[in-house]
Amino acid sequence: MEPIAFPLDLVELDSMSAAHIKEQIMGCLLKNGFTVELLREILIGFCSDGASVMLGVMSGVGKLLQDDFQGIILWHCLNHRLELAVDQALDVTGGTKDFQAFMDSLYSLYSQSPKNMRQLSECAHNLDIALRRIGKVLAG
Template sequence: MKKELLKKIIETKRKITVLADESTSVGHKSTLIVFLKASVDGDIENGFTVELLREILIGLCSDGASVMLGVKSGVGKLLQDDFPGIILWHCLNHRLELAVDQALDVTGGTKDFQAFMDSLYSLYSQSPKNMQQLSECAHNLDIALRRIGKVFSVLWVASSWRAVSVLTELKNLSEILQNRKTTLPKAHDIMKTYVKRIESFNRYPGQHAVDASQAGK
């Protein structure tokens, strides 16, 4: 099908548009995505007419890049010229990401921790031998390995309240273990209980996550 479409586009010399974007994975592998749009059997049919858009188009939300929200020639400005009633809005999720990035920039300790985690991830992800040794150690300790992505992103912000719940449980566990009256058998049972409670956050949110969710509503 792909070869037939390309052959037909070349033979008929149809007009095409190309959209390309590059992204880098956690493993530092660059990937280029190319999206090609062409009219093969006739003219491209748009689903919305200008007259209809003037009635139903109410706004545009995007990141804060100048190409999108530039005052003079941004996409939003060009749309406002044709549709004066629309509202231009800088995506709040993108603003949140920028705020987190700026906060991390002025917090020196997080940079060192991020560099350490990236180096540790690369040490195992880029070496099958090291990964095999890590898997063997996890098997011997009866621990399940889980792959994680980068922490310092919007995903981290979305999971921050779950992290607070986990830290609260760890704080309580630490205080119990520091109690001189806690025996080794009792400490072992308590640790098993707390591990189960922390694992349950994968299925049921903690109190901090519940409070944050209710506040958002």
């Protein structure tokens, strides 16, 4: 049987303590029909960013979950690790700061002005080019 991953809920946190976050995660799971017995049987892992409140070995959310569900595996999100590595590489690489500032300026120029966006769309249409809407490039 393959693992199943799906978005379940969006939970607003009142506190950033590991105990509160774990309590909210468990509350969300129980509210959505999971039982502690079922979770002991099917929960295989917990993945998050590497913040100590989340993955701290002494009292992070992962450790608190591991205390209740001994078999789960804790790991630092690969996408987050990649983002941290790229950010660190950009910090030590010469010349990328100017490129990032240029790209951010272009993004601001077109994303904050309906007139500029309309003119850009007209140019793209005249050149038979499809515009794609993306977020910030090299967001830091």
